[in-house]
Structures are given as C-alpha cells and as structure tokens.
Amino acid sequence: MDKHYLGHRKRLKERLTRSSQGLADYEVLELLLGYALPRRDTKELAKALLARCGSLRGLFHASAADLADVPGMSPSVNVLLNVWREFWSRVQEGLIQEREVFSHPRIVADFAIARLGRERTEQFWVALVDNKNRLIHWQRVSQGTVDQTPVYPREILRLVLHHQASGLILVHNHPGGDPKPSVQDQELTKKMQRAAQEMDIRVLDHIVVTDHDYFSFQAQGLL
Structure with a gap:
C-alpha cells in the first residue's frame, strides 16, 4: 500500500511547528482530518x-446532512467535527465565565454563536447573573422547530430563584440567518419583563443570534 501521505503529513506538521500561519486552510484541515483518518491521505477530502x-x-457550521455526499466522508470524520465544535463552544463559554462583568452584548453573543450558531432548530437559553452582572449559570430552557420554540417565563423565573440570581439575559437563535426579532420575540420579551419586575429580577437583554451575527434588544433600545 502506498503510504506517501505519511511523509507529506510529517512535513505539514514540521511546517506547522515552524510557522503555523504559513499553512493554507486546506492544509490545516488536512492535519485535523488525519486524527480521524490516520491511515488515509486527507488532502483531497480537505479540499x-x-x-x-x-x-x-x-x-x-455545516451539518452532517450538508456533508453526507462529499467523497471520502465517514462517521469518524463527523465525530471529529462534532468534537471540534463542542471544544470551541466550551472554550467560548469558559472565557465568558472568567469575565467578572458583562460589559457588552457582544460578549454574550460570541459564546452564544459558538453554541447555537450552527443549530438548525430554534433553541432558547438563559444566562443568569449576580448583582454585579457576573455569569453564574447558563442553561437551555427549550428547543423547538426551525422557526419557533416554546418558552414559559415561569420556568425561567424558577431557574432564577433556584440559582439565587438577580438578573437574566434571554438568548435564542434564528436558523434562517436573520437575527432581526419577530413580533413574537418582542412580545415574549415584554411578557418576561413584566413577570420579572414583579419579583424584582432584572432582564438585562434579549439576544438573538445566527451563525455569524446577532441582535441585542438592549443595544437597540427595546429594553
């Protein structure tokens, strides 16, 4: 069996060590795929x-279905890509947990995009903060269809009380690619505000994300 790719892969790793920025995107991907397909040449698959x-x-942000008919795809490659995505999501969530204060909607949006940006159905999450706006809990509260997800303010407020939070940030994704909130999104935000005010809980923001963009109710003057 011709194993010329082993020498090629070794040379790529040496180049990576000398100057990682000198590699083309497909070469970086080649090396990554090599961990899922150690006995195969991964150059053509990367391209x-x-x-x-x-x-x-x-x-x-691609789904398994998007890649299913790419020549050379395999279950092990899908596993590798899923591990890559989960790793990056946790890196982003770890960074946000290390920040003392939420100082800008972009901070929340960045890790929300890492976690939710590639999802093909709507998910609704909530970030709970203390009285200094430091993150104390981050949890999904519901998952729905392509364009809607059921959300119940009482369930969110129950989480707030359980974690002894003083404020919350609503977060959900729009799989369609447009972060502009719907009428239903705006109505839910107002309903959440009213319910939270009765319990002296702050609603800091409602952030809608896509795979690359976001909309902040607070930044747009809707809160």
Missing part, C-alpha cells in the same frame, strides 16, 4: 470539504 462549505467557518 472537497472547503469547496462544499466555502471556508473553515462554513465547515464549522
């Missing part, structure tokens, strides 16, 4: 995945 998705970012 095919980038051709399908347009970029590494596009690949990050």
Whole structure:
C-alpha cells in the first residue's frame, strides 16, 4: 500500500511547528482530518470539504446532512467535527465565565454563536447573573422547530430563584440567518419583563443570534 501521505503529513506538521500561519486552510484541515483518518491521505477530502462549505467557518457550521455526499466522508470524520465544535463552544463559554462583568452584548453573543450558531432548530437559553452582572449559570430552557420554540417565563423565573440570581439575559437563535426579532420575540420579551419586575429580577437583554451575527434588544433600545 502506498503510504506517501505519511511523509507529506510529517512535513505539514514540521511546517506547522515552524510557522503555523504559513499553512493554507486546506492544509490545516488536512492535519485535523488525519486524527480521524490516520491511515488515509486527507488532502483531497480537505479540499472537497472547503469547496462544499466555502471556508473553515462554513465547515464549522455545516451539518452532517450538508456533508453526507462529499467523497471520502465517514462517521469518524463527523465525530471529529462534532468534537471540534463542542471544544470551541466550551472554550467560548469558559472565557465568558472568567469575565467578572458583562460589559457588552457582544460578549454574550460570541459564546452564544459558538453554541447555537450552527443549530438548525430554534433553541432558547438563559444566562443568569449576580448583582454585579457576573455569569453564574447558563442553561437551555427549550428547543423547538426551525422557526419557533416554546418558552414559559415561569420556568425561567424558577431557574432564577433556584440559582439565587438577580438578573437574566434571554438568548435564542434564528436558523434562517436573520437575527432581526419577530413580533413574537418582542412580545415574549415584554411578557418576561413584566413577570420579572414583579419579583424584582432584572432582564438585562434579549439576544438573538445566527451563525455569524446577532441582535441585542438592549443595544437597540427595546429594553
């Protein structure tokens, strides 16, 4: 069996060590795929995945169904890509937990995009904060369809009380790619505000994310 790719992979790793920025995107992807397919040449698969998705970012947000007919795809590659995505989501969530204060909606949006940006159905999450706006809990509260998810303010307020939080940030995704809130999103935000005010709980923001963008109710003067 021709194992020329082993020498090629070794040379790529040496180049990576000398100057990681000198590698092309497909070469970085080649090396990554090598951990899922250690006994295969991964160069053509890397190029095919980038051709399908347009970029590494596009690949990050692609679903298994998007990639199913790419020549050379396998279950082990899907596992590797899922581990990559989960790792990055946790890196982002870890960074946010290390910050003392939520100083800008972009901070919340960045880790929300990492966790929710590639989802094909709507998910609703809530970030709970203390009286200094430091994150103390981050949890999904519901999951729905492509364009809606059921949300119950009483369930969110129950979480707030359980974790002894003083404020909350509502977060959900729009799989369609447009972060602009719907009429239902705006009505839910107002309903949540009214319920929270009765319990002296602060609603700091409602952030809607896509795979690359976000909308902040607070920044747009809707809170």
